[in-house]
Amino acid sequence: MSLQDLQTQLLALSPAEKTQAIQLLIESLSDTWTGIEKTLGVCGGDARITNTRIPVWVLVRAKQLGNTDAQILTNYPTITATDLSNAWRYAEAHLGEIEQAIAENEAA
Incomplete structure:
Protein backbone atom coordinates (compact mmCIF):
# COMPACT_ATOMS: atom_id res chain seq x y z
CA MET A 1 0.00 0.00 0.00
CA SER A 2 1.34 3.40 -0.93
CA LEU A 3 1.14 6.50 1.23
CA GLN A 4 -1.20 8.02 -1.37
CA ASP A 5 -3.58 5.03 -1.04
CA LEU A 6 -3.45 5.37 2.73
CA GLN A 7 -4.12 9.09 2.53
CA THR A 8 -7.26 8.48 0.49
CA GLN A 9 -8.49 5.91 3.00
CA LEU A 10 -7.69 8.13 6.00
CA LEU A 11 -9.55 11.08 4.53
CA ALA A 12 -12.62 8.88 4.03
CA LEU A 13 -12.79 8.02 7.76
CA SER A 14 -15.29 9.61 10.12
CA PRO A 15 -13.92 12.06 12.71
CA ALA A 16 -14.17 9.38 15.41
CA GLU A 17 -12.30 6.87 13.23
CA LYS A 18 -9.61 9.46 12.49
CA THR A 19 -9.17 9.98 16.22
CA GLN A 20 -8.75 6.24 16.70
CA ALA A 21 -6.23 6.09 13.84
CA ILE A 22 -4.20 8.92 15.37
CA GLN A 23 -4.22 7.20 18.76
CA LEU A 24 -3.06 3.94 17.18
CA LEU A 25 -0.22 5.70 15.36
CA ILE A 26 0.90 7.54 18.50
CA GLU A 27 0.82 4.33 20.54
CA SER A 28 2.80 2.43 17.93
CA LEU A 29 5.44 5.17 17.71
CA SER A 30 5.84 5.57 21.45
CA ASP A 31 5.36 1.85 22.21
CA THR A 32 3.08 2.81 25.09
CA TRP A 33 -0.34 1.28 24.77
Missing part, protein backbone atom coordinates in the same frame (compact mmCIF):
# COMPACT_ATOMS: atom_id res chain seq x y z
CA THR A 34 -3.36 2.47 26.67
CA GLY A 35 -4.33 -0.19 29.18
CA ILE A 36 -1.41 -2.49 28.33
CA GLU A 37 1.82 -2.76 30.26
CA LYS A 38 4.98 -4.83 30.37
CA THR A 39 6.88 -5.29 33.61
CA LEU A 40 10.03 -7.34 33.92
CA GLY A 41 9.30 -10.25 36.26
CA VAL A 42 5.50 -10.03 35.95
CA CYS A 43 3.92 -12.59 33.61
CA GLY A 44 7.35 -13.28 32.15
CA GLY A 45 7.57 -9.69 30.96
CA ASP A 46 4.78 -10.31 28.45
CA ALA A 47 2.31 -7.56 27.55
CA ARG A 48 -0.65 -7.74 29.91
CA ILE A 49 -3.78 -5.87 30.88
CA THR A 50 -2.73 -3.02 33.19
CA ASN A 51 -2.91 -3.86 36.90
CA THR A 52 -3.59 -7.55 36.22
CA ARG A 53 -1.66 -10.72 35.57
CA ILE A 54 -3.61 -11.46 32.40
CA PRO A 55 -1.27 -11.53 29.38
CA VAL A 56 -2.55 -10.31 26.04
CA TRP A 57 -1.46 -13.58 24.42
CA VAL A 58 -3.80 -15.54 26.74
CA LEU A 59 -6.76 -13.48 25.56
CA VAL A 60 -5.73 -13.82 21.92
CA ARG A 61 -5.38 -17.58 22.31
CA ALA A 62 -8.82 -17.79 23.93
CA LYS A 63 -10.27 -15.97 20.93
CA GLN A 64 -8.39 -18.29 18.53
CA LEU A 65 -9.97 -21.24 20.33
CA GLY A 66 -13.42 -19.88 19.55
CA ASN A 67 -14.32 -17.85 22.63
CA THR A 68 -16.38 -14.74 22.01
CA ASP A 69 -15.56 -11.44 23.68
CA ALA A 70 -18.53 -12.01 26.00
CA GLN A 71 -17.21 -15.42 27.02
CA ILE A 72 -13.74 -14.01 27.63
CA LEU A 73 -15.20 -11.24 29.81
CA THR A 74 -17.16 -13.84 31.77
CA ASN A 75 -14.05 -15.98 32.22
CA TYR A 76 -11.95 -12.97 33.26
CA PRO A 77 -14.35 -10.85 35.35
CA THR A 78 -11.62 -8.42 36.42
CA ILE A 79 -11.25 -7.01 32.90
CA THR A 80 -13.59 -4.79 30.92
CA ALA A 81 -14.67 -4.52 27.30
CA THR A 82 -12.26 -1.57 27.02
CA ASP A 83 -9.45 -3.80 28.27
CA LEU A 84 -10.29 -6.32 25.56
CA SER A 85 -10.37 -3.63 22.91
CA ASN A 86 -6.94 -2.43 24.06
CA ALA A 87 -5.65 -6.01 23.95
CA TRP A 88 -6.93 -6.58 20.41
CA ARG A 89 -5.33 -3.34 19.18
CA TYR A 90 -2.04 -4.24 20.85
CA ALA A 91 -2.13 -7.77 19.42
CA GLU A 92 -2.77 -6.48 15.89
CA ALA A 93 0.24 -4.17 16.11
CA HIS A 94 2.49 -6.83 17.71
CA LEU A 95 1.33 -9.99 15.98
CA GLY A 96 4.77 -11.62 15.88
CA GLU A 97 5.31 -11.05 19.59
CA ILE A 98 1.91 -12.51 20.46
CA GLU A 99 2.33 -15.54 18.18
CA GLN A 100 5.74 -16.24 19.71
CA ALA A 101 4.36 -16.05 23.26
CA ILE A 102 1.55 -18.45 22.35
CA ALA A 103 3.98 -20.90 20.76
CA GLU A 104 6.39 -20.74 23.71
CA ASN A 105 3.65 -21.29 26.26
CA GLU A 106 2.00 -24.13 24.38
CA ALA A 107 5.36 -25.89 24.00
CA ALA A 108 5.98 -25.72 27.75
Whole structure:
Protein backbone atom coordinates (compact mmCIF):
# COMPACT_ATOMS: atom_id res chain seq x y z
CA MET A 1 0.00 0.00 0.00
CA SER A 2 1.34 3.40 -0.93
CA LEU A 3 1.14 6.50 1.23
CA GLN A 4 -1.20 8.02 -1.37
CA ASP A 5 -3.58 5.03 -1.04
CA LEU A 6 -3.45 5.37 2.73
CA GLN A 7 -4.12 9.09 2.53
CA THR A 8 -7.26 8.48 0.49
CA GLN A 9 -8.49 5.91 3.00
CA LEU A 10 -7.69 8.13 6.00
CA LEU A 11 -9.55 11.08 4.53
CA ALA A 12 -12.62 8.88 4.03
CA LEU A 13 -12.79 8.02 7.76
CA SER A 14 -15.29 9.61 10.12
CA PRO A 15 -13.92 12.06 12.71
CA ALA A 16 -14.17 9.38 15.41
CA GLU A 17 -12.30 6.87 13.23
CA LYS A 18 -9.61 9.46 12.49
CA THR A 19 -9.17 9.98 16.22
CA GLN A 20 -8.75 6.24 16.70
CA ALA A 21 -6.23 6.09 13.84
CA ILE A 22 -4.20 8.92 15.37
CA GLN A 23 -4.22 7.20 18.76
CA LEU A 24 -3.06 3.94 17.18
CA LEU A 25 -0.22 5.70 15.36
CA ILE A 26 0.90 7.54 18.50
CA GLU A 27 0.82 4.33 20.54
CA SER A 28 2.80 2.43 17.93
CA LEU A 29 5.44 5.17 17.71
CA SER A 30 5.84 5.57 21.45
CA ASP A 31 5.36 1.85 22.21
CA THR A 32 3.08 2.81 25.09
CA TRP A 33 -0.34 1.28 24.77
CA THR A 34 -3.36 2.47 26.67
CA GLY A 35 -4.33 -0.19 29.18
CA ILE A 36 -1.41 -2.49 28.33
CA GLU A 37 1.82 -2.76 30.26
CA LYS A 38 4.98 -4.83 30.37
CA THR A 39 6.88 -5.29 33.61
CA LEU A 40 10.03 -7.34 33.92
CA GLY A 41 9.30 -10.25 36.26
CA VAL A 42 5.50 -10.03 35.95
CA CYS A 43 3.92 -12.59 33.61
CA GLY A 44 7.35 -13.28 32.15
CA GLY A 45 7.57 -9.69 30.96
CA ASP A 46 4.78 -10.31 28.45
CA ALA A 47 2.31 -7.56 27.55
CA ARG A 48 -0.65 -7.74 29.91
CA ILE A 49 -3.78 -5.87 30.88
CA THR A 50 -2.73 -3.02 33.19
CA ASN A 51 -2.91 -3.86 36.90
CA THR A 52 -3.59 -7.55 36.22
CA ARG A 53 -1.66 -10.72 35.57
CA ILE A 54 -3.61 -11.46 32.40
CA PRO A 55 -1.27 -11.53 29.38
CA VAL A 56 -2.55 -10.31 26.04
CA TRP A 57 -1.46 -13.58 24.42
CA VAL A 58 -3.80 -15.54 26.74
CA LEU A 59 -6.76 -13.48 25.56
CA VAL A 60 -5.73 -13.82 21.92
CA ARG A 61 -5.38 -17.58 22.31
CA ALA A 62 -8.82 -17.79 23.93
CA LYS A 63 -10.27 -15.97 20.93
CA GLN A 64 -8.39 -18.29 18.53
CA LEU A 65 -9.97 -21.24 20.33
CA GLY A 66 -13.42 -19.88 19.55
CA ASN A 67 -14.32 -17.85 22.63
CA THR A 68 -16.38 -14.74 22.01
CA ASP A 69 -15.56 -11.44 23.68
CA ALA A 70 -18.53 -12.01 26.00
CA GLN A 71 -17.21 -15.42 27.02
CA ILE A 72 -13.74 -14.01 27.63
CA LEU A 73 -15.20 -11.24 29.81
CA THR A 74 -17.16 -13.84 31.77
CA ASN A 75 -14.05 -15.98 32.22
CA TYR A 76 -11.95 -12.97 33.26
CA PRO A 77 -14.35 -10.85 35.35
CA THR A 78 -11.62 -8.42 36.42
CA ILE A 79 -11.25 -7.01 32.90
CA THR A 80 -13.59 -4.79 30.92
CA ALA A 81 -14.67 -4.52 27.30
CA THR A 82 -12.26 -1.57 27.02
CA ASP A 83 -9.45 -3.80 28.27
CA LEU A 84 -10.29 -6.32 25.56
CA SER A 85 -10.37 -3.63 22.91
CA ASN A 86 -6.94 -2.43 24.06
CA ALA A 87 -5.65 -6.01 23.95
CA TRP A 88 -6.93 -6.58 20.41
CA ARG A 89 -5.33 -3.34 19.18
CA TYR A 90 -2.04 -4.24 20.85
CA ALA A 91 -2.13 -7.77 19.42
CA GLU A 92 -2.77 -6.48 15.89
CA ALA A 93 0.24 -4.17 16.11
CA HIS A 94 2.49 -6.83 17.71
CA LEU A 95 1.33 -9.99 15.98
CA GLY A 96 4.77 -11.62 15.88
CA GLU A 97 5.31 -11.05 19.59
CA ILE A 98 1.91 -12.51 20.46
CA GLU A 99 2.33 -15.54 18.18
CA GLN A 100 5.74 -16.24 19.71
CA ALA A 101 4.36 -16.05 23.26
CA ILE A 102 1.55 -18.45 22.35
CA ALA A 103 3.98 -20.90 20.76
CA GLU A 104 6.39 -20.74 23.71
CA ASN A 105 3.65 -21.29 26.26
CA GLU A 106 2.00 -24.13 24.38
CA ALA A 107 5.36 -25.89 24.00
CA ALA A 108 5.98 -25.72 27.75
